[in-house]
Amino acid sequence: MIPSCFEYHKATSIADAIAKLQDNEDAKLLAGGHSLLPMMKLRFSEAPYLVDINGIEGLKGISIDGDTITIGAMTTESELIRSDILQQYCPLLVEAAKLVADPQVRNKGTIGGDVAHGDPGNDHPAVMLALDAQLVIHGPDGERMIPANGFFLGTYWTALEEYEILVAIKVPALTSGTGHGYHKLKRKTGDYAVAGSAVVVEMNGDVVRDIRIGLTNVAPMAIRAEAAEDLIRGKRVDDVLLKAVEKAIVAACDPAVDLRGDEEYKSHMAAIMARRSIIQAIENAKE
Amino acid sequence: MAKQAVSFTLNGKTVDVLVEPRELLIHTLRENLNQTGAHIGCETSHCGVCTVDIDGESVKSCTLLTVQTAGSDVKSVEGMATADGLHVIQQAFVDEHGLQCGFCTPGMLMRAYRFLQENPDPNDEEIRWGMSGNLCRCTGYQNIINAVRTAAKNLQQA
Numbered sequence: 001m002i003p004s005c006f007e008y009h010k011a012t013s014i015a016d017a018i019a020k021l022q023d024n025e026d027a028k029l030l031a032g033g034h035s036l037l038p039m040m041k042l043r044f045s046e047a048p049y050l051v052d053i054n055g056i057e058g059l060k061g062i063s064i065d066g067d068t069i070t071i072g073a074m075t076t077e078s079e080l081i082r083s084d085i086l087q088q089y090c091p092l093l094v095e096a097a098k099l100v101a102d103p104q105v106r107n108k109g110t111i112g113g114d115v116a117h118g119d120p121g122n123d124h125p126a127v128m129l130a131l132d133a134q135l136v137i138h139g140p141d142g143e144r145m146i147p148a149n150g151f152f153l154g155t156y157w158t159a160l161e162e163y164e165i166l167v168a169i170k171v172p173a174l175t176s177g178t179g180h181g182y183h184k185l186k187r188k189t190g191d192y193a194v195a196g197s198a199v200v201v202e203m204n205g206d207v208v209r210d211i212r213i214g215l216t217n218v219a220p221m222a223i224r225a226e227a228a229e230d231l232i233r234g235k236r237v238d239d240v241l242l243k244a245v246e247k248a249i250v251a252a253c254d255p256a257v258d259l260r261g262d263e264e265y266k267s268h269m270a271a272i273m274a275r276r277s278i279i280q281a282i283e284n285a286k287e
Numbered sequence: 288m289a290k291q292a293v294s295f296t297l298n299g300k301t302v303d304v305l306v307e308p309r310e311l312l313i314h315t316l317r318e319n320l321n322q323t324g325a326h327i328g329c330e331t332s333h334c335g336v337c338t339v340d341i342d343g344e345s346v347k348s349c350t351l352l353t354v355q356t357a358g359s360d361v362k363s364v365e366g367m368a369t370a371d372g373l374h375v376i377q378q379a380f381v382d383e384h385g386l387q388c389g390f391c392t393p394g395m396l397m398r399a400y401r402f403l404q405e406n407p408d409p410n411d412e413e414i415r416w417g418m419s420g421n422l423c424r425c426t427g428y429q430n431i432i433n434a435v436r437t438a439a440k441n442l443q444q445a
Binding site: 001002003004005006007008010030033034037038041042050052054078101102103104105107108189190 | 291307308309310311314330331332333335338344345346347350351352354355398402416417418419420
């Protein structure tokens, strides 16, 4: 399989990339390419012009300043896994990246591509929601920063406007009393999730002061399970409460039916993944 | 669509090719440079038979445009054996019967080549995780794991 014809431009800067997007109708950005190129081969996408943003200075790398971690959008999954900063201050991202695809794909696939593609099956969107990440976006009118919560609007549909590029992601460093969990049910290595759930909790002793639950691949886009969060906030978590939380999560799901399962199965699995992530998050908040 | 001139290093030698932007590296290797070691399997970056090494990382060459490899250092399975004989990893696959039909073997070898540099002394779980981007449809995984383990041991003694 070979994509249909397109023109190719290797961008030299973010400004150059934005200019090429403006100058060429229906142009698309080429990041890791491991979603886009298969889609182009299968003719789900027929971009006439690709702007390759690999190699632009400043789009890669992980740094920490105070309690904010900044991750360049073109940082690969393998680089996330190898990052000492993330291992120490945001291990949720490391754990989630390890569950993305396989080693070869992780060498090319980028966190920015995973987030900006808008595929509900991608792992990072739910993680971004759980972390309450901020997304740094460059466009013809300059820079803006928006929360991940509200960024995911539908399947392959995000709050990115025309000609805009996601350039970096900002996530909070882990503080004492904060815990996280990510669980993903998949049929095999490399597959998208049947269902997945990322959870971040802030504990006050045994009481959950705050919680954010992100869900992967059980709706047209990654979603927050807000009703379930409301049930937990301010409470001690026990089995009775978790049963109620599971029900709230099932109610929040609206999965597409495919070979990975029907609606009932996927929704139920989302509840199980969320339950495990909640328990994991509370456990490691205590450590 | 106008073709573009692209130069990269393949197994230590500089190669110059003229390709359309849509040409994938696997096709350039096999059809333009007659290096047919890397195979074409699923063509959607799942199976790993097209795995080559680019600038020190394992990459699936069915999901990379040749124009993206300009200036890169590419190593394919043809670069493993020398005049002195098989590479230690290749010999381990022979010794452990780490192949049945052999179709996945070039990808397995190239992935093992890089994986054992990333992790020279892996346990079995780490081998399974490190090799998880390569499928064997004969399902001969156990001997492949054995081969990688043996290769790790022999490389450390070499």
